[in-house]
Amino acid sequence: xxxxxxxxxxxxxxxxxxxxxxxATGLATGSLGLVSEAVHSGTDLVAALLTFFAVGVAGRPAxxxxxxxxGKAEHLAALAEATxxxxxxxxxxxxxxxxxxxxxxxxxxxxxxxxAVVGVVxxxxxxxxxxxxxxxxxxxxxxxxxxxxxxxxxxxxSVAVLVGLLLARA
Numbered sequence: 001x002x003x004x005x006x007x008x009x010x011x012x013x014x015x016x017x018x019x020x021x022x023x024a025t026g027l028a029t030g031s032l033g034l035v036s037e038a039v040h041s042g043t044d045l046v047a048a049l050l051t052f053f054a055v056g057v058a059g060r061p062a063x064x065x066x067x068x069x070x071g072k073a074e075h076l077a078a079l080a081e082a083t084x085x086x087x088x089x090x091x092x093x094x095x096x097x098x099x100x101x102x103x104x105x106x107x108x109x110x111x112x113x114x115x116a117v118v119g120v121v122x123x124x125x126x127x128x129x130x131x132x133x134x135x136x137x138x139x140x141x142x143x144x145x146x147x148x149x150x151x152x153x154x155x156x157x158s159v160a161v162l163v164g165l166l167l168a169r170a
Contacts, residue, residue, distance in 0.1 A: 007135040008052035011147060014124055015045035025117040029109045032099055033161040036092045043088040047081040047150060051143045078146035110169035118162045125155040
């Protein structure tokens with residue numbers, strides 16, 4: 001397995017673990033922020049799978065049907081990843097707006113374990129961002145570069161959830 005595919009595979013595994021962790025904690029605490037982050041991690045899983053397969057296709061040599069090789073597969077994966085992010089973001093905004101309008105006061109239980117989970121998520125997001133950026137630079141990979149930017153935005157979202165939980169706790 002190529003180093004690019006190995007990096008993408010780690011992103012797939014991390015996304016799967018983060019979905020379970022965020023969703024379980026979000027449902028247990030009533031935090032829409034964590035549930036939204038779990039949905040976002042679902043898009044991360046789809047994006048990481050796209051990147052995993054695109055990097056594999058992009059590494060194939062030229063053939064009669066693809067005289068210039070398969071390198072554009074990475075750019076198509078980056079475009080698909082951006083599309084998934086936009087759709088997921090719109091769904092999350094819709095859900096948040098609906099919750100604000102329909103509920104008088106939502107109760108969020110910002111338990112210690114929710115803060116610990118978000119701390120773990122932030123650490124994983126930092127690791128995924130750094131690993132993807134490093135691999136993208138080393139191999140000149142557009143798909144891994146897109147992943148790195150995506151994971152950096154995940155990091156910002158995770159920090160926002162942490163701030164929200166800390167404010168709910170105050």
